[in-house]
Amino acid sequence: MYKLPALDAVKELKAIAVLTSGGDAPGMNPAIRGVVRAALSHGIRVYGVNRGYSGLIIGxxxxxxxxxxxxxxxxxxxxxxxxxxxxxxDPTVRHQAAEILREREIEGLVVIGGDGSLTGAALLAEESGIPVVGLPGTIDNDIHGSDDTIGFDTAVNTALDAIDRIRDTALSHERLFLVEVMGRDSGFIATQVGIACGAEMVVIPEVEFKIQSLCFQLANNRVKGEGSSGIIVVAEGPRPGLTYRIAQQLEENGQSPKVCILGHIQRGGSPTGHDRVLASCMGATAVDYLRAGYSSIMVGVQKGEVLDVPLKEVLERKKPLASEWIAMSSLLHK
Incomplete structure (x- = not known):
């Protein structure tokens, strides 16, 4: 269970709004529910904004x-x-959005989304003075200031379920599978999935990839009788088609890999219990922060404690994949 902040209410809010923006993530619905139920319990009206900022600017x-x-x-x-x-x-469009909120007498906004959505939240709060609280809703787990993000656990478990099924074929035919998971700029999903599924290796943006080293390692593993899972987990990377390019290079070096792109199935499905609890706590706590007079913050979780992180800090700093997890991934695949 999470340690929740003890906040004193200093504002009597009449109404707040909540929106989800950017890529969807399993757990957004529990977060919405947390916001709505917490606000109503304090006598605050709650408005839902359809389709994120696109819906906000048209009311x-x-x-x-x-x-x-x-x-x-x-x-x-x-x-x-x-x-x-x-x-x-566009600042003019953000001004229009702020005027729409004021017309509805909405005195606070909760934004659930990734770094792009949180950027919009920070700008809206700074320019309009309307209190805004952000929640980290992204499967990538790449938001600074929070150890965990809404949807990450579900995405990992969805990928694991698929890989466990793929492994049956990989072992039956003694065939190598390249399984692509999401992660354009970060390898959080790939690393955790790779460790959990016992992959032969993981390819992530944080570590330089060399095809010759990969082929040598595969051959060496076969000689030693190691790395028999037949699974290589690949983070999609910034350029589309990475996994197919790796497969082609492997073929040119005598391998016969198969490619499986998990794609958007990682975004869908019922959220895990972990994500439901995380999102519910964050959603309800966001209302407490608005009542306590906070703005331009993100609700995050660090070492089991739900706390506030300034949006400016969240957006100025990048969350790195810890080197010890990269090392652990490499160690367990040997």
Whole structure:
């Protein structure tokens, strides 16, 4: 269980709003439910914004009640829908969004999403003065200031379930499979999945990849009778097609790999119990922070404690994949 902050309410809020933005992540619905139920318990009206910032700038907003979030904790995706809104990068558009919130007498906003969504939240709060609290909703787990993000645990377990099935074929045919998981700029998913599934190796953006070294290691493993899982986990990387390029290079070096792209199945499905609890706690605590007069913060979790992190700090710093986890991944695959 998480240690929750003890916050004193200094503001009586009439109404707040909540939106989900960017890529969807399993656990967004429990987070929405946490916001709605916590706010209503304090007599605060709650408005849901459809399709993230795209809905906010056109006033696609509706009042929610307790029944609005009944039976959604087990559902993947987001009840409020989501979108990537390029228009929100324009200060004029953000001003328009702030005016819409003021017209509805909305005195606080909770934004659930990744780094792009949190950037929009920080700019809106800075320029308009409207209190905004962000929640880290992304399967990539790459948000600074929080040890965990909403959706990461589910994405890892979804990938593991798929790989466990792929391994049956890999072992039956003594065949090598390259399994691509999400992670354009970070290897959090790939590393955790690789360790958990017992992959022969993991390819991640944080470590330089050399095809000759890979082929040598595969051959050496076969000679020693090691690395028999037949699975290589590959983070997708910044350039599309990485896994197919690796497969082609392996073929040119005498291997016969098969490619399996897990893709967006990692975003979908029912959130794990871990993600439901994490998201629910973050959602309810976001309301407490708004009532306590906070703004321009993200609710994060560090060492089992739910706490606030300034959005400026979140956005200025990158969360690195710890070197010891990279080393552990390499060690266990030998």
């Amino acid at each position: 696609d907003i509706w009042e929610m009640n307790s029944r609005s979030v009944t039976n959604i904790v087990q559902r993947g995706g987001t009840l409020l829908k989501s979108d990537r809104c390029e228009a929100f990068k």
